[in-house]
Amino acid sequence: MSLKRREARLGWGLVSIYFLYTAIFWGYPFVWMLILAFSRWKFVGSPKFVGLQNFFRIFEDKMFWRVFLNTMNFLSYFIPMVFIASILFAIALNRMKYFKTFVTLSFLVAYVSSGVAYSIMFQRIFSETGPINRFLYNAFGITIPWFTDPQLAMLTIAIMVTWKFVGYYGLILYSGLQAIPKSIFEAAELDGATSWVKFWKITLPLLNPAIVTVLILAVNLSFGIFTEPYMITGGGPMNRTLTFMLYMYNTAFQRINPSYATTIAIMTALINFSIVIFIRKVIEKEVTIV
Numbered sequence: 001m002s003l004k005r006r007e008a009r010l011g012w013g014l015v016s017i018y019f020l021y022t023a024i025f026w027g028y029p030f031v032w033m034l035i036l037a038f039s040r041w042k043f044v045g046s047p048k049f050v051g052l053q054n055f056f057r058i059f060e061d062k063m064f065w066r067v068f069l070n071t072m073n074f075l076s077y078f079i080p081m082v083f084i085a086s087i088l089f090a091i092a093l094n095r096m097k098y099f100k101t102f103v104t105l106s107f108l109v110a111y112v113s114s115g116v117a118y119s120i121m122f123q124r125i126f127s128e129t130g131p132i133n134r135f136l137y138n139a140f141g142i143t144i145p146w147f148t149d150p151q152l153a154m155l156t157i158a159i160m161v162t163w164k165f166v167g168y169y170g171l172i173l174y175s176g177l178q179a180i181p182k183s184i185f186e187a188a189e190l191d192g193a194t195s196w197v198k199f200w201k202i203t204l205p206l207l208n209p210a211i212v213t214v215l216i217l218a219v220n221l222s223f224g225i226f227t228e229p230y231m232i233t234g235g236g237p238m239n240r241t242l243t244f245m246l247y248m249y250n251t252a253f254q255r256i257n258p259s260y261a262t263t264i265a266i267m268t269a270l271i272n273f274s275i276v277i278f279i280r281k282v283i284e285k286e287v288t289i290v
Contacts, residue, residue, distance in 0.1 A: 036262040043258060066239055067247045068271070070154060075222050075244070082165055082218055083211075083240035084189065094177045112137035113166075115227035122160045123147070123232045147233055150240040152196025157241060165221065169214045176210030177203070194250035212284045216276050223272040244268040246273045 037054060039047030058064050089107065093100060110118070126146035133143040134258055146156040180203065188198050204211075226245035229235055235242035235250070244264065252261035 007255060013232035033266070036259045037266055039259055041259045044257055047259070048239065050259075053187065054260050055267070057260065058263060058267055063101055063239070063242075064267075066246055067242050070240060070242055071222060071244060073154050073240075074158055074225070075219065077155050077189065078161060079218055080186040081158060081162045083214065084168060085162060086169035086214060089166055089174050090177055093170065093174050099251040104167070104171065105172065110164050110166075114165070114268050118160070118164060119228050119231040122156075122163075122228075124155055130204055147275050148237055150238045153233055153237060153241045155223075157232070160228055161221070161225065165218075167216065172214055172217075173207065178206045180206045208283070208285060212280060215279050217282065219275050220272060 034113045035047055038049060038051060040050050040053075041047040051272045086125050093103065096103065106221055121239040126132055128143060128145065128148075132146075138141050145152065147153050184202055184206075185198055188202060193201070226249070228248070229241040229243055229246050235246050248264050248268075253266060
C-alpha cells in the first residue's frame with residue numbers, strides 16, 4: 001500500500017467518527033422531524049402521512065399568532081434593554097483600570113447561573129410581598145403586579161433575561177472595543193472631535209460586527225426562551241407570556257401532538273431565520289469612518 005493511500009485511509013478513519021456523530025445526532029433527528037411535520041403521530045403506532053395539513057393548520061391557529069405577538073413583544077423590550085446595558089457595561093469595562101477581572105467575573109456569574117435558580121429568585125423579588133413591592137409601598141403607597149398583569153408580565157421576564165445576559169453580551173462588545181486602534185481616537189482628538197462625535201463616528205461604526213453578533217444572539221434567544229415563563233407564569237396571564245418553546249412543549253407533551261409541535265418548530269425556525277437575515281441586511285455593513 002502506497003503512502004498516499006495509507007494517509008487517505010487514515011484521514012477517512014478520523015473523519016468517519018464525525019460523520020457517524022453527525023448522522024446519529026443531527027441527520028436522524030432532522031429526517032424524523034420532516035417525517036413528523038408531514039404526518040400525524042401520537043407517540044404510538046406508525047406516523048400517518050397527511051401532507052401539508054399541519055402547515056395549513058398553523059395559519060388558522062390563533063394561539064400560534066398569539067405566541068408570535070408575545071415574542072415580538074418580548075423582542076421590543078429585551079433588545080433595547082440588553083443592548084444599551086451591554087454597551088454601557090463594555091464601555092465602562094474598557095475604561096476601568098482596576099478590578100476589571102473581578103467585575104467581569106461578577107457579571108458572568110449571572111450568565112452561568114441556573115435558569116431555574118434565578119427564576120425562583122426573581123419570582124420572589126418581584127412577588128406582591130417581595131422587596132421591590134415593599135419598597136414601592138413604603139415610599140409611594142403602591143404595589144405593582146409584575147407577573148399577574150398581562151401588560152407587565154413579559155416586560156418583567158425581559159428584565160430578568162437582560163440581567164442574565166448583559167455580562168455575556170457586554171464581553172462581546174468589549175472585545176470589539178479592544179480591537180479598535182487607539183490611534184484613530186487620537187487622530188480624531190487632534191481634529192477637535194468631541195467624545196460624542198467619536199462615539200457616533202468611530203466607536204459605533206467599528207463596533208458593527210460585534211453589534212450584529214449581539215443582536216443575532218439576542219433574537220435567537222428570544223425565540224428559544226422557555227425556563228422563565230415555564231417556572232414563573234406557565235404562559236399566563238391570559239397567555240401573554242406563552243413563548244414558542246413553551247407552546248411546543250405543551251402541544252407535544254400535554255396535548256400529545258408531537259407532529260403539530262414539530263411543525264410549529266419548523267415555522268418558528270423560519271421566522272427566526274427571516275428576522276436574522278433582515279437584521280443583517282439592515283445593520284451589517286462595511287466599516288467606514290466619516
